[in-house]
Amino acid sequence: xxxxxxxxxxxxxxxxxxxxxxxQARVAWHYYVGNLTQQEIAQHIGSNRVxxxxxxxxxxxxxxxxxxxxxxxxPCVALEAQLVQRFGLAAAVVVPSGATxxxxxxxLGIGGAAYFSKHIESGNTIGLGWxxxxxxxxxxxxxxxxxxxxxxxxxxxxxxxxxxNTFDIVSxxxxxxxxxxxxxxxxxxxxxxxxxxxxxxxxxxxxxxxRARNADLALLTAGDLxxxxxxTYGINNPDDLRTLRKTGAVGDMLGxxxxxxxxxxxxxxxxxxxxxxxxxxxxxxxxVLVSGGAKKFLVTRAALRGRYVSVLVTDEDMxxxxxxxx
Numbered sequence: 215x216x217x218x219x220x221x222x223x224x225x226x227x228x229x230x231x232x233x234x235x236x237x238q239a240r241v242a243w244h245y246y247v248g249n250l251t252q253q254e255i256a257q258h259i260g261s262n263r264v265x266x267x268x269x270x271x272x273x274x275x276x277x278x279x280x281x282x283x284x285x286x287x288x289p290c291v292a293l294e295a296q297l298v299q300r301f302g303l304a305a306a307v308v309v310p311s312g313a314t315x316x317x318x319x320x321x322l323g324i325g326g327a328a329y330f331s332k333h334i335e336s337g338n339t340i341g342l343g344w345x346x347x348x349x350x351x352x353x354x355x356x357x358x359x360x361x362x363x364x365x366x367x368x369x370x371x372x373x374x375x376x377x378x379n380t381f382d383i384v385s386x387x388x389x390x391x392x393x394x395x396x397x398x399x400x401x402x403x404x405x406x407x408x409x410x411x412x413x414x415x416x417x418x419x420x421x422x423x424x425r426a427r428n429a430d431l432a433l434l435t436a437g438d439l440x441x442x443x444x445x446t447y448g449i450n451n452p453d454d455l456r457t458l459r460k461t462g463a464v465g466d467m468l469g470x471x472x473x474x475x476x477x478x479x480x481x482x483x484x485x486x487x488x489x490x491x492x493x494x495x496x497x498x499x500x501x502v503l504v505s506g507g508a509k510k511f512l513v514t515r516a517a518l519r520g521r522y523v524s525v526l527v528t529d530e531d532m533x534x535x536x537x538x539x540x
Contacts, residue, residue, distance in 0.1 A: 246279065508531065
């Protein structure tokens with residue numbers, strides 16, 4: 215080759231690589247594998263410690279970095295046993311409470327993923343709820359094939375939601391676990407009870423509905439009356455929130471609103487919900503509820519009192535409140 219010739223690259227550059235993601239990966243590698251301090255990494259990449267800290271946080275939030283801690287914490291183990299005994303659960307997982315709501319959500323995701331992944335078996339049908347908490351679980355779920363499995367929505371979706379929807383959850387789970395995905399191709403709330411009954415008779419939706427009712431394993435969360443996506447984006451009439459509170463609602467599961475004892479309240483929304491009924495959850499062998507944070511205490515306790523779930527994944531503060539209450 216002459217000096218004027220340009221050498222042919224052995225590997226073509228991949229224009230699709232996200233430079234921000236690449237930087238996150240590089241920083242995470244130096245921090246978790248190379249054991250460099252944040253200050254050393256900052257010098258290495260020509261940045262500052264604040265930037266490195268943000269990149270590390272972003273890599274955990276996106277799921278680029280997944281953390282597994284191979285040890286149990288004695289107070290959490292003790293709380294798990296007390297939760298099982300008090301609420302008649304098959305199992306409980308208690309994680310240390312995070313210092314911030316974001317850290318708490320990430321901890322719940324890690325705890326939920328660790329439990330859930332151990333109970334997926336070949337041939338299973340997996341029922342999936344939705345929400346930020348379920349997204350946190352999927353971000354911590356290891357990518358692997360479990361054999362032939364299928365995933366199905368437990369409820370309809372929202373026509374407008376800027377962050378996450380039921381369709382995203384099923385799609386993401388299917389990609390992670392090489393599953394067949396089935397969607398509840400309907401809104402979570404329709405105009406009337408009659409409209410809901412008609413929709414549930416549609417062949418495609420009926421198939422998903424029956425598949426969800428007969429799931430082997432289910433993963434869901436609960437929503438309070440302040441920040442849940444159903445409250446924020448699913449309820450179009452402001453009067454509905456007022457009347458929900460007036461009739462004693464403390465939150466929802468799968469779009470069904472409950473009182474503090476876990477009983478369905480008498481409200482029009484509950485008659486317009488396109489989702490698996492809460493009573494149907496009792497027929498599913500293992501229903502895993504992932505729910506934590508101070509604002510979700512009442513609705514989590516309601517779900518346990520209603521005996522709709524068999525496994526609870528929660529944080530230490532929530533667990534202690536649940537077991538210490540008279």
